[in-house]
Amino acid sequence: MTATSQDYVAESASVATGPATASRIKLHPFPVGWYRIASSEDVKAGELVSMRWFGEDLICWRSADGGEPRVFDAYCAHMGANIGRGGFVQGDTVVCPFHHWKYDCAGKNVEIPYRDKPQRGARQKVWTAIERNGQILVWNAPDGSEPDWTPPQLPEATDPEFVSIVSEKIWTVRTHVQEVFENTVDVSHFQFVHGVAGFGSVELVEDGPMFRATASVSMETSRGKVDGAVESELWGLGLDIVRQVGIGRARSIFSVTPIDDEQVVATHTFFVPGDADGPSRYGKAFMREFSRQIEQDIPIWETKLYRAKPRLATGENAILDFRRWATQFYAADDE
Ligand code: FES
Numbered sequence: 001m002t003a004t005s006q007d008y009v010a011e012s013a014s015v016a017t018g019p020a021t022a023s024r025i026k027l028h029p030f031p032v033g034w035y036r037i038a039s040s041e042d043v044k045a046g047e048l049v050s051m052r053w054f055g056e057d058l059i060c061w062r063s064a065d066g067g068e069p070r071v072f073d074a075y076c077a078h079m080g081a082n083i084g085r086g087g088f089v090q091g092d093t094v095v096c097p098f099h100h101w102k103y104d105c106a107g108k109n110v111e112i113p114y115r116d117k118p119q120r121g122a123r124q125k126v127w128t129a130i131e132r133n134g135q136i137l138v139w140n141a142p143d144g145s146e147p148d149w150t151p152p153q154l155p156e157a158t159d160p161e162f163v164s165i166v167s168e169k170i171w172t173v174r175t176h177v178q179e180v181f182e183n184t185v186d187v188s189h190f191q192f193v194h195g196v197a198g199f200g201s202v203e204l205v206e207d208g209p210m211f212r213a214t215a216s217v218s219m220e221t222s223r224g225k226v227d228g229a230v231e232s233e234l235w236g237l238g239l240d241i242v243r244q245v246g247i248g249r250a251r252s253i254f255s256v257t258p259i260d261d262e263q264v265v266a267t268h269t270f271f272v273p274g275d276a277d278g279p280s281r282y283g284k285a286f287m288r289e290f291s292r293q294i295e296q297d298i299p300i301w302e303t304k305l306y307r308a309k310p311r312l313a314t315g316e317n318a319i320l321d322f323r324r325w326a327t328q329f330y331a332a333d334d335e
């Protein structure tokens with residue numbers, strides 16, 4: 001099952017109340033980077049989908065011949081109608097529901113149906129978007145800068161021996177993207193929150209926007225105890241490529257995207273061994289385990305503070321390494 005962004009917003013009505021995210025976590029809510037806004041199949045050829053991300057109303061649409069996904073600000077440059085409410089795609093243009101002005105893929109007004117000429121100054125703001133691993137990603141940069149990196153294409157996403165499945169649940173959580181990913185280096189919480197006792201050391205590799213944490217762990221499997229590792233490879237503060245080393249070849253892209261300064265949406269896109277009948281037994285167990293872990297983390301994320309100067313125990317320095325790496329995604333004065 002895939003959910004549209006409308007589902008995300010509908011779910012958010014049920015979250016617990018308590019101190020607002022922005023009052024608990026004093027970090028800019030929208031760090032620079034790539035974020036998942038939909039699965040590729042959520043926006044089909046000739047379709048327009050209304051969305052809300054980064055505190056903005058957006059539309060994502062694809063031309064009738066199935067071109068690349070385009071992401072625009074939702075409000076029309078003419079008189080401000082929300083194109084996501086009744087707008088539609090015609091050929092390779094998007095049409096506003098109010099006076100039927102047409103915009104091309106670059107956001108330029110190309111036709112006013114009741115005038116000879118378009119209005120050259122009328123433009124929709126276009127967000128830089130790419131499709132990767134079956135996902136639509138958008139570049140968020142509050143200062144308007146263009147991307148200088150892209151997340152990797154995974155071999156499993158096109159491997160016929162793998163099936164790709166978006167997690168059945170899409171979690172809407174009252175927290176900040178950085179708080180979610182800090183989990184990957186917080187080795188001690190795995191024992192107490194997730195009941196995984198065998199976590200040992202964590203090894204870190206940093207390369208620009210990439211941060212890889214490999215935590216050694218002994219796991220209970222149907223074959224008994226296996227010494228392996230959980231590898232989390234972050235690409236910015238929106239995407240985490242997760243796998244279990246030494247157990248099987250399943251992977252997930254765990255994506256977290258801010259709706260606004262109060263809530264984020266978390267999704268797993270799984271790539272697990274399987275065939276036309278679906279995922280293998282191992283694949284199913286992998287998906288279950290990763291979904292279970294998020295649900296255990298949510299009550300902590302939704303109520304905790306961000307301590308800028310945490311009192312860490314010996315051996316917890318990976319948390320500070322992660323935070324130092326994360327500073328690159330904030331403008332100098334807003335972190
Ligand atoms: S407000 Fe969009 S065409 Fe007039």
Ligand SMILES: [Fe+2]
Pocket residue numbers: 183189193194293297
């Ligand atoms: Fe966790």
